[in-house]
Amino acid sequence: xxxxxxxxITGVGVxxxxxxxxxxxxxxxRVTRVVNFAQGAVAVLAALTVTTLLAAGLPHGLAEGLGVxxxxxxxxxxxxxxxxxxxxxxxxxxxxxxGLGVLAYAVEILFWGDQPRSFPGLPGATAGVQTHYLLIAxxxxxxxxxxxxxxxxxxxxxxxxxxxxxxxxxxxxxxxVARMGLLAFTVGGALGGLAGVLITPVxxxxxxxxxxxxxxxxxxxxxxxxxxxxxxxxxGLLLGVVQxxxxxxxxxxxxxxxxxIFMLVVLVVRAGRLSSVETA
Amino acid sequence: MTALxxxxxxxxxxxxxxxxxxxxxxxxEGETHAVIGPNGAGKSTLFKLIGGQLAATAGTIGYDGARxxxxxxxxxxxxxxxxxxQDAPVFRGMTVAENAMVGAHAVTRAGPLAAILRSPRxxxxxxxxxxxxxxxxxxxxxxxxxxxxxEDLPLGQQRALQLARALCGRPRLxxxxxxxxxxxxxxxxxxxxxxxxxxxxxxxxLLVEHDxxxxxxxxxxxxxxDLGRVIAHGTxxxxxxxxxxxxxxLGGAE
Numbered sequence: 311x312x313x314x315x316x317x318x319i320t321g322v323g324v325x326x327x328x329x330x331x332x333x334x335x336x337x338x339x340r341v342t343r344v345v346n347f348a349q350g351a352v353a354v355l356a357a358l359t360v361t362t363l364l365a366a367g368l369p370h371g372l373a374e375g376l377g378v379x380x381x382x383x384x385x386x387x388x389x390x391x392x393x394x395x396x397x398x399x400x401x402x403x404x405x406x407x408x409g410l411g412v413l414a415y416a417v418e419i420l421f422w423g424d425q426p427r428s429f430p431g432l433p434g435a436t437a438g439v440q441t442h443y444l445l446i447a448x449x450x451x452x453x454x455x456x457x458x459x460x461x462x463x464x465x466x467x468x469x470x471x472x473x474x475x476x477x478x479x480x481x482x483x484x485x486x487v488a489r490m491g492l493l494a495f496t497v498g499g500a501l502g503g504l505a506g507v508l509i510t511p512v513x514x515x516x517x518x519x520x521x522x523x524x525x526x527x528x529x530x531x532x533x534x535x536x537x538x539x540x541x542x543x544x545x546g547l548l549l550g551v552v553q554x555x556x557x558x559x560x561x562x563x564x565x566x567x568x569x570x571i572f573m574l575v576v577l578v579v580r581a582g583r584l585s586s587v588e589t590a
Numbered sequence: 591m592t593a594l595x596x597x598x599x600x601x602x603x604x605x606x607x608x609x610x611x612x613x614x615x616x617x618x619e620g621e622t623h624a625v626i627g628p629n630g631a632g633k634s635t636l637f638k639l640i641g642g643q644l645a646a647t648a649g650t651i652g653y654d655g656a657r658x659x660x661x662x663x664x665x666x667x668x669x670x671x672x673x674x675x676q677d678a679p680v681f682r683g684m685t686v687a688e689n690a691m692v693g694a695h696a697v698t699r700a701g702p703l704a705a706i707l708r709s710p711r712x713x714x715x716x717x718x719x720x721x722x723x724x725x726x727x728x729x730x731x732x733x734x735x736x737x738x739x740x741e742d743l744p745l746g747q748q749r750a751l752q753l754a755r756a757l758c759g760r761p762r763l764x765x766x767x768x769x770x771x772x773x774x775x776x777x778x779x780x781x782x783x784x785x786x787x788x789x790x791x792x793x794x795x796l797l798v799e800h801d802x803x804x805x806x807x808x809x810x811x812x813x814x815x816d817l818g819r820v821i822a823h824g825t826x827x828x829x830x831x832x833x834x835x836x837x838x839x840l841g842g843a844e
Binding site: 466469479480481482484485487497 | 641663683684691692706
């Protein structure tokens, strides 16, 4: 029983990171129709930067904050490179983001080498749960809620939503659509960076950790058709928990595969249901 | 009367085809100016050139004393040129109130950082936007629909919402692209009444319209296009007896 609880907690913690990263993908996709596969690299970059900043003596909080800001800047840069040229199709931009992800490997190995790194998170335990997991869950809840408020209750959010709905009409009513796209890349990058920074204390990070992060984040987002933040959160948590259970009760080498196959089954079942509803 | 919008010698080619050739017209402050013409006359092209969705091959477009023909569409909107109807449908998946509020984006000053940090300035602006949207919705008769999804509105009321959205950007010039198309009789006259009300408040309006009754009722002046050229302009009473106009319409079998 204690084991099960621990697996669930670990799963929710990791799942939060997938949900954050996936939400970043959703924000970017909704506004620009681009799937940003550099999202994982941005998360890793932020995490590795934080290890260096902490080693340089910066206090906790500040170092993590700067890591997230850097991730936002990296997101903006990704957006500029991938979509900066007018008329770039979302498909072409997607390929560019893949390329940027590979480029990030070179940069990361150059600065940080290829060995796993980590940094301490919140120490200790609260009510039998590692405190850092509580931090991950509460920061995720807070940030996703704030993102929802940003989209629902601000002028900027409405402009982003309008761009997502109909970019052509958005431009006509006075919205700078290109700027909205870059903003989405920035916010998305920051969300990805936050995922990397939160998860690193409980899961070491190497230059190629981005694959697991972006694949899981992407599957989480796919559950919500890349457009629904709520389902993305659910998908992230589900993946994290299934992974932790598979790793705990069976074999850690296959935990990612098990979780992804599980997600595939969920998607197939749901697709079957949707099409039977449509034909009915 | 001073001209708010001046279109001078504007030409637009698509490949070797002239969609517009040396077109000139102006819209004075407070005037309602209609552009009519048979299908393919170049009306929509002219609209897209003024709104910024297309660039002119030659010629200039001036607005409020400055050239705007090289500005991107959103900057023209910021200066007070608002477009409603054909090319700018309501945003589905947003409520009626949100749709109206989007229009205010053209005149907001608080930047993205202010929105993300929810600064006091942003909050103040947000309250102003809400008030402006509520007022605009009331003005077009949609006050009771504010929280409904925009896609639920019947077509006539979607048009009213497009006007409310445009009004939230505090425009000086309204470009109305075929306001009456697809509307039935009562909806049509309700919309005409609404546009008359806007004109009464001093807005300058440029409208493209097929419905002759609509044009006769609303327009101070009319410019008639045929095959990309201006073939007549003047009051409706004058152009309706103009031989060139009659020939164009009969030739166009409309």
